[in-house]
Amino acid sequence: MTKENQGILWEVFVQTKPGLPHKHCGSVHAPDKEMAIQNARDVYTRRSEGTSIWVVPAEAITASSPEDMGSFFEPANDKVYRHPTFYHVPEGVKYL
Amino acid sequence: METIKLQEIFDAKIEKGDTIEPKDWMPENYRKTLIRQISQHAHSEIVGMLPEGNWITRAPSLRRKMVLLAKVQDEGGHGLYLYSAAETMGISRDEMIDQLHSGKAKYSSIFNYPTLSWADIGAIGWLVDGAAIMNQVMLQRTSYGPYARAMVRICKEESFHQRQGYEIMTVLAKGTPEQKELAQDALNRFWWPSLMMLGPTDKESPNTEQSVKWKIKRETNDEVRQKFVDRTVPQADILGLKIPDKDLKWNEAKNGYDFGEANWEEFFNVVKGNGPCNKERLSARVKAHENGAWVREAAAAYAARESKRGNNGN
Numbered sequence A: 001m002t003k004e005n006q007g008i009l010w011e012v013f014v015q016t017k018p019g020l021p022h023k024h025c026g027s028v029h030a031p032d033k034e035m036a037i038q039n040a041r042d043v044y045t046r047r048s049e050g051t052s053i054w055v056v057p058a059e060a061i062t063a064s065s066p067e068d069m070g071s072f073f074e075p076a077n078d079k080v081y082r083h084p085t086f087y088h089v090p091e092g093v094k095y096l
Numbered sequence B: 001m002e003t004i005k006l007q008e009i010f011d012a013k014i015e016k017g018d019t020i021e022p023k024d025w026m027p028e029n030y031r032k033t034l035i036r037q038i039s040q041h042a043h044s045e046i047v048g049m050l051p052e053g054n055w056i057t058r059a060p061s062l063r064r065k066m067v068l069l070a071k072v073q074d075e076g077g078h079g080l081y082l083y084s085a086a087e088t089m090g091i092s093r094d095e096m097i098d099q100l101h102s103g104k105a106k107y108s109s110i111f112n113y114p115t116l117s118w119a120d121i122g123a124i125g126w127l128v129d130g131a132a133i134m135n136q137v138m139l140q141r142t143s144y145g146p147y148a149r150a151m152v153r154i155c156k157e158e159s160f161h162q163r164q165g166y167e168i169m170t171v172l173a174k175g176t177p178e179q180k181e182l183a184q185d186a187l188n189r190f191w192w193p194s195l196m197m198l199g200p201t202d203k204e205s206p207n208t209e210q211s212v213k214w215k216i217k218r219e220t221n222d223e224v225r226q227k228f229v230d231r232t233v234p235q236a237d238i239l240g241l242k243i244p245d246k247d248l249k250w251n252e253a254k255n256g257y258d259f260g261e262a263n264w265e266e267f268f269n270v271v272k273g274n275g276p277c278n279k280e281r282l283s284a285r286v287k288a289h290e291n292g293a294w295v296r297e298a299a300a301a302y303a304a305r306e307s308k309r310g311n312n313g314n
């Protein structure tokens, strides 16, 4: 099957409330960005789930590869000192 | 990485209850099974718009018409979520649509039954959406991430579908004797097809075992069917309607209902394409797709022209 007449594939990110990050919620097909954002509104925010929508051509997204997941994220594994729980603080100290 | 190692990683994820994501390695058959299941699920949502669409112009009040429009629009949305999920497995939207139109892909048997009266719209919301919900609630925990996430969205939207159907049934069942008769008649016609839409018995579905192992399915067809019957019978009682099954009986020991055997010959016949509305449904889909061709072409031409002009259409 070579023909593809559904337009480009766009990934859809919706912000559910002002101040919150945009979250991936699915994808739509559309020939251009205006239709992509209208389609995304109709498909993903029929119950006012959104205050803002981003659409991104799926092609433009680069993702880490799952096979390398272990080694890719490994550098963070031995750095427990990046978490507050690593530090000893005398009992009774407040606001720290 | 060699296949044996990849298979081990995959098995470990399934065992642990982690989701499989689009770029993860997966066995070819897992991919095939899911492409088939998700695309058929998507087709069912889309074809499922037809029997109800049949009553939009004849809904008995503006309120009912508004509600039915919103429901049918939701079903279209469900189809789109699911097509998106299937596409992440490497099949194109066009290919799936071709498979539906050529008859190669199936959709739920239930949508090949006609909607003869307004009461059927009530019965569909109550029973058909009700049965679909049982299945979809289970699939929220299916092992393939994009499918599971689509199900979470769908389940949120489904609850109004079933309630609006039950509301229609309530009004009819408490109305004039003629209205009550319409409601009973709709229940009579939709009861067995609703039980059958949950799929053949466990004995007759050889793929279930593998699907359960892969955690695509978390429960077998018969388990989901039992749950559906147990929940629905008391709802029929409240309506004062009678489930058309002479073998239906409460079984204290299993804490559930015993119920009769569906007409599986009819089921397989409908699946094969010989139901009352198979031809009508498919030709309506093909016609809608063909009649929309000029819109897709015009939109593509516009996008091409705009991007040539530097308006960066994409």
Ligand SMILES: [Fe+2]
Residues within 6 Å of the ligand: B045, B074, B075, B078, B154, B158
């Ligand atoms: Fe649906």
Ligand SMILES: [Fe+2]
Residues within 6 Å of the ligand: B075, B129, B158, B161
């Ligand atoms: Fe529904």
